[in-house]
Amino acid sequence: MNALTRPLAGLGRVTLEALGGVGYAAMLLLEALYYALFGWRVGQRLRLAPVVRQMREIGVDALPIVALLGLTVGLMLGIQFIASLSEFGAQSQVVLAVAKSVTREFGALITAILVAGRSGSALAARIGSMSVSQEVDALSVIGIDPVRYLVAPALLAMLVMLPVLTIVADAAAILGAALYSAPALDVTPGAYLLHTMSLLDAGDVWQGLSKSLVFAVLITLIGVSTGFSVTGGAEGVGRATTRAVVLSICWIIVVDMVFSFFLNR
Amino acid sequence: MNAPTPLIEVERLDAWYGRRRVLHGVDFSVGAGEIRVIMGGSGSGKSTLLRHLLGLQRPGAGTVKLFGVDLARAGERELQEVRKRIGVSFQGGALLTSLTVGENVALPLREHTRLDESTIRIMSRLKLEVVDLGGFQDLMPSQLSGGMVKRAALARAIAMDPRLLFFDEPSAGLDPVVSAELDELILRLRDALRMTIVVVTHELESAFKIADTITVLDAGEVLMTGPAAAVRAAPNERIQDLLNRRPREVQVDADAYLRRLTEEEA
Numbered sequence: 390m391n392a393l394t395r396p397l398a399g400l401g402r403v404t405l406e407a408l409g410g411v412g413y414a415a416m417l418l419l420e421a422l423y424y425a426l427f428g429w430r431v432g433q434r435l436r437l438a439p440v441v442r443q444m445r446e447i448g449v450d451a452l453p454i455v456a457l458l459g460l461t462v463g464l465m466l467g468i469q470f471i472a473s474l475s476e477f478g479a480q481s482q483v484v485l486a487v488a489k490s491v492t493r494e495f496g497a498l499i500t501a502i503l504v505a506g507r508s509g510s511a512l513a514a515r516i517g518s519m520s521v522s523q524e525v526d527a528l529s530v531i532g533i534d535p536v537r538y539l540v541a542p543a544l545l546a547m548l549v550m551l552p553v554l555t556i557v558a559d560a561a562a563i564l565g566a567a568l569y570s571a572p573a574l575d576v577t578p579g580a581y582l583l584h585t586m587s588l589l590d591a592g593d594v595w596q597g598l599s600k601s602l603v604f605a606v607l608i609t610l611i612g613v614s615t616g617f618s619v620t621g622g623a624e625g626v627g628r629a630t631t632r633a634v635v636l637s638i639c640w641i642i643v644v645d646m647v648f649s650f651f652l653n654r
Numbered sequence: 655m656n657a658p659t660p661l662i663e664v665e666r667l668d669a670w671y672g673r674r675r676v677l678h679g680v681d682f683s684v685g686a687g688e689i690r691v692i693m694g695g696s697g698s699g700k701s702t703l704l705r706h707l708l709g710l711q712r713p714g715a716g717t718v719k720l721f722g723v724d725l726a727r728a729g730e731r732e733l734q735e736v737r738k739r740i741g742v743s744f745q746g747g748a749l750l751t752s753l754t755v756g757e758n759v760a761l762p763l764r765e766h767t768r769l770d771e772s773t774i775r776i777m778s779r780l781k782l783e784v785v786d787l788g789g790f791q792d793l794m795p796s797q798l799s800g801g802m803v804k805r806a807a808l809a810r811a812i813a814m815d816p817r818l819l820f821f822d823e824p825s826a827g828l829d830p831v832v833s834a835e836l837d838e839l840i841l842r843l844r845d846a847l848r849m850t851i852v853v854v855t856h857e858l859e860s861a862f863k864i865a866d867t868i869t870v871l872d873a874g875e876v877l878m879t880g881p882a883a884a885v886r887a888a889p890n891e892r893i894q895d896l897l898n899r900r901p902r903e904v905q906v907d908a909d910a911y912l913r914r915l916t917e918e919e920a
Contacts, residue, residue, distance in 0.1 A: 431730045431731060431734070432730075432731065432734050432766075515752075518751075519750075519751075522746055522748055522751075523744045523745070523746060523748040524748050524749075524750055524751070526705075526708070526710055526744065526748065527742065527744055527748035527749075527750070528750075529708075529709075529710060530708050530709075530710070530737060530740065530742045531737065531742075531761060531762050531765065531810075532733075532734050532737035532738060532762070532765065532766060533761075533765055
């Protein structure tokens with residue numbers, strides 16, 4: 390009997406924990422949004438300075454690496470599409486293929502994965518070490534709600550900067566594809582880019598941007614909620630950091646697939 | 655000590671960690687102007703009691719009132735007003751590592767007052783002078799020694815001139831001289847700023863030096879509360895064990911022992 394019930398009990402416990410985690414993250418999201426909008430009413434005004442600082446750390450500092458990765462992914466897509474489309478003699482369609490796949494999919498995905506690794510882990514590590522050293526408690530007893538002070542600025546900064554980075558990645562990737570494909574198609578890179586612009590419509594870009602907003606929420610919430618639930622000292626902080634990155638990337642990929650499915654029906 | 659209403663009132667407080675009960679019906683009250691030391695060994699529940707006094711945990715049962723406000727029932731505004739009137743110095747200091755010492759001390763002032771920047775700067779430097787850390791405002795917390803971190807944390811705790819000050823393990827991890835200096839500082843604060851101070855400690859020497867009254871906790875229960883001299887003379891065996899550093903005589907319950915060894919889900 391015991392051998393039968395124990396795996397069941399384990400499954401139940403894991404399910405409950407997962408549900409609890411999702412609920413906790415949802416609560417953090419609501420609280421952060423509440424403080425961002427109405428915090429001043431309850432004496433928890435959101436300051437601009439920390440939001441700007443987070444925007445710099447999450448967004449501006451990540452610009453070079455996002456642009457570089459975007460360019461590389463664009464080159465790679467150009468190479469692959471030219472190779473596979475030439476089998477049907479349809480190389481010229483590479484412009485369309487790159488334009489749509491980058492703006493709808495790869496730009497947002499690459500940026501989100503990069504930011505999860507850079508900033509999601511940083512959030513988890515920072516908040517985790519603050520919980521361990523009682524700094525979060527100290528904020529509470531000073532009368533500073535930790536969610537307002539630590540989560541709200543990060544969430545706002547992420548919501549602004551991830552779409553911005555996504556646009557940069559889109560542009561860099563298309564440029565990268567142009568650099569490889571234009572000579573192969575016997576056109577100038579300028580003509581390639583113009584052709585791309587004529588093929589793209591606003592809906593393509595929006596699809597990528599709307600995903601990046603969802604990714605922004607995911608990365609922030611997973612980062613801060615794993616950070617807040619750190620126990621067990623420095624080792625716990627390390628574990629939380631890893632967990633935040635792995636969880637974020639898994640969620641990003643799954644959510645991306647779900648969104649792609651519904652947005653392309 | 656015949657204050658009309660105590661600043662802290664705790665009634666029948668129960669606290670649980672999972673299935674383990676850490677506080678058993680604790681009654682506790684502190685009057686204005688008092689220095690109260692909460693004393694007890696490791697695992698006696700003194701840190702848990704402090705967390706409840708600070709409103710960091712919700713009571714399993716019973717009430718915790720600060721300034722007559724029930725922390726578990728208070729609204730956000732009310733709680734905020736209570737928090738402006740208390741200061742807390744945590745065991746490890748808990749200074750925000752991303753801010754300088756001066757910014758840490760200025761933090762409560764920035765959040766709760768509408769003073770201009772130069773006033774805040776002067777006030778926070780004044781508080782650093784009180785704890786003998788004048789001139790250290792531009793250092794980062796990681797550049798301070800253990801004793802300095804505690805004093806900086808104390809400066810932040812008194813930034814808003816609180817009526818009630820909590821101090822968690824002031825002498826933990828410090829050498830005897832520095833911890834004696836901290837004790838002096840606590841006494842000076844009470845005399846100069848008329849604060850009511852609650853100190854949690856397991857250091858006997860420092861406890862008897864600063865305490866007006868002492869509450870002795872053991873295994874989640876209040877053994878006694880009384881003036882320092884009365885505690886010292888108390889006949890209670892467990893108090894004397896604590897005072898004389900005698901190891902506890904653990905009585906083994908054979909059934910419970912076997913159960914712990916064999917049970918699958920402890």
